[in-house]
Amino acid sequence: MTDDTTSTRHACSYETDANGVVRWSEAHADAWIGLLETHKQLTRALDAELTAQHGLSLSGLELLARLAAADDRHMHLTALAGAASLSLSRVSRIIATLEERGLVERRNCPADARAVHAQLTDGGLRLVVDAQTTHFASVQAVFFDQLDGDEIATLARVFGRFAPQAADQCDAGG
Amino acid sequence: MTDDTTSTRHACSYETDANGVVRWSEAHADAWIGLLETHKQLTRALDAELTAQHGLSLSGLELLARLAAADDRHMHLTALAGAASLSLSRVSRIIATLEERGLVERRNCPADARAVHAQLTDGGLRLVVDAQTTHFASVQAVFFDQLDGDEIATLARVFGRFAPQAADQCDAGG
DNA sequence: GTAGATTGCTTGCTAGCGCAACCATAGCAC
DNA sequence: GTGCTATGGTTGCGCTAGCAAGCAATCTAC
Numbered sequence: 089m090t091d092d093t094t095s096t097r098h099a100c101s102y103e104t105d106a107n108g109v110v111r112w113s114e115a116h117a118d119a120w121i122g123l124l125e126t127h128k129q130l131t132r133a134l135d136a137e138l139t140a141q142h143g144l145s146l147s148g149l150e151l152l153a154r155l156a157a158a159d160d161r162h163m164h165l166t167a168l169a170g171a172a173s174l175s176l177s178r179v180s181r182i183i184a185t186l187e188e189r190g191l192v193e194r195r196n197c198p199a200d201a202r203a204v205h206a207q208l209t210d211g212g213l214r215l216v217v218d219a220q221t222t223h224f225a226s227v228q229a230v231f232f233d234q235l236d237g238d239e240i241a242t243l244a245r246v247f248g249r250f251a252p253q254a255a256d257q258c259d260a261g262g
Numbered sequence: 263m264t265d266d267t268t269s270t271r272h273a274c275s276y277e278t279d280a281n282g283v284v285r286w287s288e289a290h291a292d293a294w295i296g297l298l299e300t301h302k303q304l305t306r307a308l309d310a311e312l313t314a315q316h317g318l319s320l321s322g323l324e325l326l327a328r329l330a331a332a333d334d335r336h337m338h339l340t341a342l343a344g345a346a347s348l349s350l351s352r353v354s355r356i357i358a359t360l361e362e363r364g365l366v367e368r369r370n371c372p373a374d375a376r377a378v379h380a381q382l383t384d385g386g387l388r389l390v391v392d393a394q395t396t397h398f399a400s401v402q403a404v405f406f407d408q409l410d411g412d413e414i415a416t417l418a419r420v421f422g423r424f425a426p427q428a429a430d431q432c433d434a435g436g
Numbered sequence: 437g438t439a440g441a442t443t444g445c446t447t448g449c450t451a452g453c454g455c456a457a458c459c460a461t462a463g464c465a466c
Numbered sequence: 467g468t469g470c471t472a473t474g475g476t477t478g479c480g481c482t483a484g485c486a487a488g489c490a491a492t493c494t495a496c
Contacts, residue, residue, distance in 0.1 A: 351446075
């Protein structure tokens with residue numbers, strides 16, 4: 089933490105003005121509010137592009153991508169929800185729309201009659217490959233190309249700490 | 263960028279497997295997917311806490327906080343939308359709900375009959391102060407306490423680059 | 437002045453999201 | 467076997483979000 093802020097410092101990284109309104113130190117404001125704002129702008133742009141080019145939301149691509157990376161290209165809906173940090177109800181509905189487009193199929197799980205496999209179809213796999221090709225290039229252009237190697241390493245270390253398994257077995261771009 | 267990944271490297275930071283499925287390098291996956299996942303988990307937890315304790319969403323607090331920081335504690339809705347990166351329609355509706363709770367008032371702008379000032383009330387200011395006090399402590403606990411000074415500085419530099427004005431004139435925690 | 441374009445805001449619509457309620461199956465205690 | 471609980475999934479609902487259409491006021495060109 090830098091010590092060259094002009095304002096009085098608490099033990100904490102924020103302070104209050106004369107009205108009691110709380111204010112971050114400059115570095116903390118840039119880091120936290122900048123994180124929120126950067127996420128908002130990048131995901132908005134990337135989602136719009138993905139929708140326009142492939143008719144997929146970021147969540148839809150993430151589910152398809154996780155299926156593509158899975159053994160035999162199928163997963164239980166609960167496992168998908170856990171991997172993607174989405175509610176089961178949301179996954180159920182996203183899979184329904186993907187199923188209408190023929191990108192996945194619901195199949196009964198032979199080992200558990202309650203469970204459903206979401207099975208990626210050949211057409212779904214083709215779409216994943218197409219969509220990720222353009223999507224990854226966009227993430228590279230809008231995000232990684234603005235960073236140097238040290239910065240990428242720091243972000244990887246920091247966000248890997250917060251979300252340890254997020255990238256595991258995942259080709260998801262979003 | 264580290265050079266010790268085990269996989270073949272392209273000029274780019276991602277590659278394709280035998281099926282053509284795209285995969286990030288490990289550092290890039292941790293950085294990008296970790297960013298998405300970290301944002302999702304932190305904002306979900308913080309928003310839930312803010313809703314439970316103060317009946318405010320992160321967006322609602324951000325609008326109130328920007329009003330609290332503004333001269334005379336009022337702003338045009340368009341300015342609020344721009345500052346918070348929200349659509350004008352969304353701001354209009356959020357202000358409507360805040361108005362029902364007596365936290366802000368819509369006032370005709372004397373200089374432009376089309377425009378509306380969102381004016382923070384005294385009760386709104388008190389709520390901002392209360393809500394930010396707990397909210398900032400939570401952000402400190404769940405986010406900054408997991409980072410060292412160098413990491414915070416790097417995040418501030420990086421996200422300040424993507425979202426240069428995001429934190430300006432803003433006491434927003436969300 | 438007046439016509440047309442622009443700006444500020446509101447509202448109808450649709451999509452994404454999670455929670456809670458619900459149903460069916462599975463597993464466990466007995 | 468019979469219950470009781472837990473798990474997997476679906477659906478109703480309410481919330482947030484943005485887009486597009488619409489309205490009123492302003493500005494510009496003439």
